[in-house]
Amino acid sequence: MSRLRWVVALLAVVVALVVQVTLFPHLAWHGIVPNLCLLVVVAAALTVEAPFVLVLGFAAGLTLDLAPPADHIAGRWAVALTVAAFLAARVRQDQKPSALAVVGTVAAASFAATSIFALSGVLLDDPAMSVSGLLEVVLVAVVWDVLLTPFVLPPLMRLFARLSPQWAAS
């Protein structure tokens, strides 16, 4: 079961990444697209156990770092998505999360991940960007991720819950 869950989770990450770089640039607002890989990680965080989610966050981040057309310093999305997965796994409740809780978790995780990525860019000077530009990117990214939550999160959460019945919230 666990191996199947890994395969499905990584497949979801790959599909999310491909859609994110091919389809969404056509709909992007000033080049800012929804971070579907982050949504996959949050969906896992709300349904399955934390160690799996942390490693999945790291793996999804690494995929974002290495897959073309990425050219930034590798490891930046990895650290951002690992921390976002940690945060999302903490706010999870014992019962099935309400719609509002899911949206709130997505917004918080998106804000944290994009900010950590942006701040790592400032620290590494990997391109120097203005603070106002960074704020715009972070806020629009949060809006995008929240907008896509109702379409992406429920099916993914159902999928993860079915693949790990011992964790499925009743």
Place this chain on the structure above:
Amino acid sequence: MGAFGGHDGRERRWTGLDRLESRNRAPRSLLVALVLASITLITLDVSGGASSPLEPARRAVGEALGPAESAAAAAVRPFTAVPAWFRSKGDLADEVRDLQASNADLRSQVELAGFDRNRLEQYDALTAAATDLGSALVPARVVALGSRQSQSFTVTIDAGARAGIGPDMTVVNNDGLVGRVLRVTRSTATVLLVIDPDSTVGGRVGSSMEIGFVTGSGSLDQKTGLDLRLVDDATVPARGDTVVTWGSTTGPYAPGVPIGTITDVYSSLREASQRAVVKPFVDFSALDVVGVMVPSGSDSDRAVIEADGSLK
């Protein structure tokens, strides 16, 4: 991964309350381990520079995901063309007005032909140089764009090493300079656009032949433009001048490729230098078909456009 596989067996024996508690306990040691792993990767990549130990990993992931991106882009393309069918009369009227305006612009340029004649010789030399290079174009389509969250302006194109493309080749489209190839896989290549803040292109002002450096501004907006700084601080670039690349045949940018026109000139008293804004000819938010400049006669898996316009 195997360590977590073993986890399940143990969890099943736990009673309800323990289970709920353990669910909420996010393992801090694992978080620290993964964050440290990420920082290790960052350090490796930063210190490695161009010969980074992560380059093979990038290449491997690119080989695996590149074809998927090409396929997805091909599937999406018919749908992205749909909005163009539903253009209203108002849009068309706007277009007519724009075309009339640009026509008038061109006419005034023609009227200034005498003034431009002395430039012509220089341009001619440049054009001749471009032809002499004997470079050919490998056509390719943009299949994936980097998001702005990732802060770099890069795209993937659906032609790679098999099409005869290698790192540091110049990428153009029918409007002008697009960027240069960063790395290739067998079937795809990653292109750094000239609007990326990290991108610096050697630029030459068409009328005065002054050289400078064109840096990306980090915006897809065509009006924001690129920054041009001339090497000679004393010269003031003229508005409306065309900026073309200068460089060598072996360097990343082939010479004589048009970059854009100068729209504004600012002089900075503090730095005692001139900064000009160059509006690129290429609309980076609507990139589709591009050409990669390869040496003439190179092997390719597709038809190559030779310098004289013939297909090979």
